[in-house]
Amino acid sequence: xxxxxxxxxxxxxxxxxxxxxxxxxxxxxxxxxxxxxxxxxxxxxxxxxxxxxxxxxxxxxxxxxxxxxxxxxxxxxxxxxxxxxxxxxxxxxxxxxxxxxxxxxxxxxxxxxxxxxxxxxxxxxxxxxxxxxxxxxxxxxxxxxxxxxxxxxxxxxxxxxxxxxxxxxxxxxxxxxxxxxxxxxxxxxxxxxxxxxxxxxxxxxxxxxxxxxxxxxxxxx
Numbered sequence: 001x002x003x004x005x006x007x008x009x010x011x012x013x014x015x016x017x018x019x020x021x022x023x024x025x026x027x028x029x030x031x032x033x034x035x036x037x038x039x040x041x042x043x044x045x046x047x048x049x050x051x052x053x054x055x056x057x058x059x060x061x062x063x064x065x066x067x068x069x070x071x072x073x074x075x076x077x078x079x080x081x082x083x084x085x086x087x088x089x090x091x092x093x094x095x096x097x098x099x100x101x102x103x104x105x106x107x108x109x110x111x112x113x114x115x116x117x118x119x120x121x122x123x124x125x126x127x128x129x130x131x132x133x134x135x136x137x138x139x140x141x142x143x144x145x146x147x148x149x150x151x152x153x154x155x156x157x158x159x160x161x162x163x164x165x166x167x168x169x170x171x172x173x174x175x176x177x178x179x180x181x182x183x184x185x186x187x188x189x190x191x192x193x194x195x196x197x198x199x200x201x202x203x204x205x206x207x208x209x210x211x212x213x214x215x216x217x218x219x220x221x
Contacts (some may be wrong), residue, residue: 004072004079009217011078016087019100021170022215024107024147025139026058027078027086031098036063038096045092053088055081058143065104069143076133102170104208106147109166111209113153120151164207171195174212181210 008022020029033039039061048067048219050056057070068089070082093100114120121138125131130148139147149166177203178198182188189207190199196213 004081005075005077006079006083007217008215011083011104014083014087016090017083019090019093019102020086021102021105021172021221022078022164023105023168023170024211024214025076025107027082027085028067028105028107029071029093030065030067030101030104031093032065032101033063033098036061039063039066040095042066042093042098043095046089049085049088049092051125053081053085055085057085057089065101067105086161103173103176106174107168107172109168110146110148111164111166112148112150113164114150116152121148124150125146164209166209166211168211168214171212171215174210178210181208 007162011017011020011022011027019029019031020027022028031042033042043059043066046057046059055070057068059069060067070085071077072079072082090100111122112120121132121136125138125148128138128140128145128148131141132138136150137147138150153162167177174195178188178200181200185203186208187201187203188198189201195201196216197209197211200208200210202208
């Protein structure tokens, strides 16, 4: 990780970033807008700030809102430039009368469990057109679709790899998301790591982790 990286705790302690949350791969914010054109005006303001700092976020525009992600390109973590960018974007949003809605933030990832002797990352990367970022991580080069995280299957079961879904949400939204999933028929499989994450099972036993740990202490990855 770069020396400029800061933790989630340090990020949240900075003034002017109250609207932002740390999820997988960076710091995120979602601002509600009244129209597509208002969102475009907000993006123009973001572009001006980003060019001045020479640090460019990923921006998603919808008629109902604008989502912004800022991150260190080399690591997906956050650093001092991300703090400065977040602070200035928040000022621009406030000047336009925009309100942040953290409940609309989430990042979905796919966790691929493989046998200790297997290496399926090249297959999945090729099948999805992804780029390998780390020994255990592959992602969409356009940063649009779920990343893939690869981990060892325990206990070992050669030829029996499996998948589960990771849903990363802000720490202040995680318990509500867990409650909603349980009310919709889910089952709590493991909460021994809460509030970092909760493991749920669907009515047909598909696995889902509701993840909040990037927003708590250690920072995103």
